Amino acid sequence: MSLARRIVAEGLGTLLLLAVVVGSGVMGARLAGGNDAIALLGNTLSTGAGLVVLIHMFGPISGAHFNPAVTLATVLRRELGPVDAFGYIAAQIIGAVLGVWLAHAMFALPMLQISAHTRGGWAQGLAELVATFGLLGTILAVSKHRREFTAVAVGLYITSAYWFTASTSFANPAVTLARGLTDTFAGIAPASIPMFIAGQLGGALAALAVFGWLLAEDHA
Template sequence: MAPFSVARRLVAEALGAALLLAVVVGSGIMGERLAGGNVAIALLGNTLATGAALVVLIWVFGPISGAHFNPAVTLVAALRRDMPWRLALAYPVVQIVGGVLGVWAAHAMFGEAILQVSTKLRGGGAQAFSEAVATFGLVGAILGTVRFRPEATAMAVGLYITSAYWFTASTSFANPAVTIARSLSDTFAGVAPSSAPAFILAQIVGALLAAGVFGWLLKVDKS
């Protein structure tokens, strides 16, 4: 990562998270409005927009901040000593703030009430397990591509999230900041605040498991 100042890194994380959530929530609203009640079509639109945006956002902000946009990814980076803990503690704050601002921007663009609380329950063990699996795979994709093909990380993350929208029961939030921000949108992409704690716990567990498994898997044996 280039030697950008702490202030620039924090702004990059906040701005990236804001744009990501604007895409997630905005494309969900657009998809639902255009799909005529067909949830599969609405989800497809939401999926493609999110995956594409992730690729671009990581390309743009990666050289500045690492383009985490995700407290779980930041936690793994800190545990691996890829970034100092002082910075790692600041990243989640700006990621969450940026995410909430992005949700509000999406509401404003579509003429929705700015301040909302989601009523969309996503409860149950299957949903939480899905978030653990989704986050495990996301962190694995990041660690694997950073190790072997760092230039492909943005594409790998975008493609993985695109697929995980469809193979997980929870539609792959895989991000505590995204979960918190989406709890403040009573739209297609929302999640009820009562469902958020289980999601966040599962995401952290999935990230820690991935850090352990891939940390071992990718370690070069000394001859």
């Protein structure tokens, strides 16, 4: 598959992912009548289901990373070259921003926004480390032993992690940056973004180390 097609697939897939995340957050908040638990449940189910479909759609083209942390992992595992990775990450970030704007347009919201939803503190960073560690572990382990189940496993993991992590499992630097541009249910204040991304990158590197060892073949 040509690099151009793979980059477009990453951008389009990430765009649709953010439209799902932000759009379902807006819809959930509107219908929940102020009940954040119900709003989060709607956001969770839509995101998990959407991920499964998007990975099946774009996986055969680009691998369906939609996530700079996943792309970084493939580079460190020597499965993707630096030039290709740069194109992937640029497409992911651009696609994520466009996905936020698309969600705003669908719900007749102001296009340009900055989130005021503060998600601060070391506990949030730890939660993102755990969320991203689990996501990368899911991808690495399941793709090795049950590759055909990877899309479902990722969707199920994110569905669970929305609820068991204090941060509601962003687990994705491109998603985090883009969600700083929406003052809706899914938003994150720009001041909170560095802690989230630090946790995400730390979780990705930890997962590479731990699962690289766990999944290594034993040699006599």
